[in-house]
Amino acid sequence: MAPNSCPPGHNWDGSRKGPKTTRALRIDPSSPTRLLRSARMATCHFCGNAIEWCHRADGTPIPLHPHELPTRHVPGIHRWHLAGGIAHTGAPNTAWCRITHRALCPATTHTPAPAPELQQLRRTLALRTRHLIDHAGFQPRPAPITPSAAAETPTEVMRLPVVQLLHIRYLAPRPLPAIRCVAQTLRRTRCRNPVADEHLPGRWMLMPTDPPATGGRRHLADHLLPAEMAVYDLTHLHTSEQLRWRGQRCPAHAHSRAADIALTQWEPFDAFTHYRHIRTHIPTPAGRDDAS
Numbered sequence: 001m002a003p004n005s006c007p008p009g010h011n012w013d014g015s016r017k018g019p020k021t022t023r024a025l026r027i028d029p030s031s032p033t034r035l036l037r038s039a040r041m042a043t044c045h046f047c048g049n050a051i052e053w054c055h056r057a058d059g060t061p062i063p064l065h066p067h068e069l070p071t072r073h074v075p076g077i078h079r080w081h082l083a084g085g086i087a088h089t090g091a092p093n094t095a096w097c098r099i100t101h102r103a104l105c106p107a108t109t110h111t112p113a114p115a116p117e118l119q120q121l122r123r124t125l126a127l128r129t130r131h132l133i134d135h136a137g138f139q140p141r142p143a144p145i146t147p148s149a150a151a152e153t154p155t156e157v158m159r160l161p162v163v164q165l166l167h168i169r170y171l172a173p174r175p176l177p178a179i180r181c182v183a184q185t186l187r188r189t190r191c192r193n194p195v196a197d198e199h200l201p202g203r204w205m206l207m208p209t210d211p212p213a214t215g216g217r218r219h220l221a222d223h224l225l226p227a228e229m230a231v232y233d234l235t236h237l238h239t240s241e242q243l244r245w246r247g248q249r250c251p252a253h254a255h256s257r258a259a260d261i262a263l264t265q266w267e268p269f270d271a272f273t274h275y276r277h278i279r280t281h282i283p284t285p286a287g288r289d290d291a292s
Contacts, residue, residue: 041066045141046107048132049125054087057173057265062087065104068096073117078103085263092270107140160277162269164207165234165242171274173265176232181250184261193250200241202234204282209271225271230279 009017040053044063051063064080064087071079071091079091080098091097102108104118106126114122132138161172172179181191206228234242244254248264271278 044101044105044107047105047125047129047140048136048138049101049105049128051101054082055085055263056087057267059262063101064098065101069099069121071095071097073115074099075115083267084265086265086267088267090270090273092268092273159279161232162229162274162277162279163202163232163234163245163266165245166239167235169231169269170266171269171277172232173267179248181253182248182260182262182264183250183253183256183258185258188261190261191250191253193252195245195248195250197241197251200237202232203236205231205233206282207231207233209278225275226278226280228280229271230282 011017042051042053042063043049044051050066052066053061054064055061062080071094074091074097076090078099080087080089080100081091081094082088082098087098099118103110103114104122104125106122106129129138129140133140160174161176163170163172163176176196177194179195181193181195183191185191209225209227209229234245240254244251246264246266248266249256267274
C-alpha cells in the first residue's frame with residue numbers, strides 16, 4: 001500500500017492546519033460576579049516546580065505548594081489555609097494545611113534548615129528540578145534571597161476586631177471603619193464606601209470565649225484562654241442587615257445587582273489561631289478606631 005504523504009501545512013487527512021489559538025476566559029456581561037479566575041497554576045522561575053497563586057486578605061499574592069500536607073508535619077510558622085478563596089496563616093483545628101512554596105523551594109538555601117518532615121519533599125522537588133534541567137531545557141533564574149523564619153513571621157500583629165453576625169464569629173479583615181464595600185461601581189471600580197452604617201451600629205459586648213472545643217482542646221482552652229472576650233455583636237439587627245455585613249456591602253449597594261469586584265475577607269474566628277486578636281476589655285470610645 002502506497003504511503004499517504006501530505007503537503008506541508010496540512011494534516012494527515014489533507015485538511016489545512018490552522019493557527020494555534022489560546023483559550024481565554026471571558027465574563028459574560030450578565031454574570032453576577034467579576035471574580036472568575038484562570039491560570040492560577042504556574043511554575044517557579046527558580047526551580048521549575050508547580051505553584052498555585054493565591055491572594056491574602058490584603059490582596060497581595062502568595063505562591064503555595066499545590067498539595068495539602070499533614071498539619072503535624074508542618075511547623076506552625078509555615079502553616080496556611082484557604083477560607084473563602086483567601087489564604088490565611090495557621091491551620092485552625094484541621095488535619096491538613098497548605099505551605100508556601102518558598103519554604104520548600106530547592107533553589108533556595110533555607111536558614112535555618114527546613115524541618116526534618118519536609119526534607120524528603122524538598123529532595124523530591126530537587127530531583128524534579130534536575131530532571132527539568134537535564135531533559136526539558138529548563139533554565140533556572142538566579143537563586144532568590146535566602147528567606148528566614150523570622151522574615152516570614154510578622155513582628156507586629158495589628159489587633160483586629162471579632163464580629164458576631166448570624167450567630168457566627170468572624171475575624172474582621174481590618175478595623176471596622178476601614179472595611180470597604182466589595183461592589184463594583186458604574187465606573188467599574190471598587191466602591192469606596194464603608195460597610196458600617198452609622199444609623200444601625202453594632203454594639204461591643206463581653207461574651208464567653210467558648211471555643212468549639214472538647215477533650216484535650218477544652219482543657220487547653222480553660223488554661224490558656226480568657227473566660228470572656230470583647231465581640232462586636234450584630235445579632236440584634238435584622239437578618240437582612242446581617243447578611244449585608246456578611247456580603248461586605250455598603251448600605252447603598254445592599255440590594256443592588258452590581259457585581260462583586262473583590263472577595264469578601266471575613267475569616268471564621270478560631271480562638272487558638274487568632275488568640276492575638278482577643279481583647280478582654282471593651283474598646284473605649286476614644287480609641288475605638290484603633291481598637292476596633
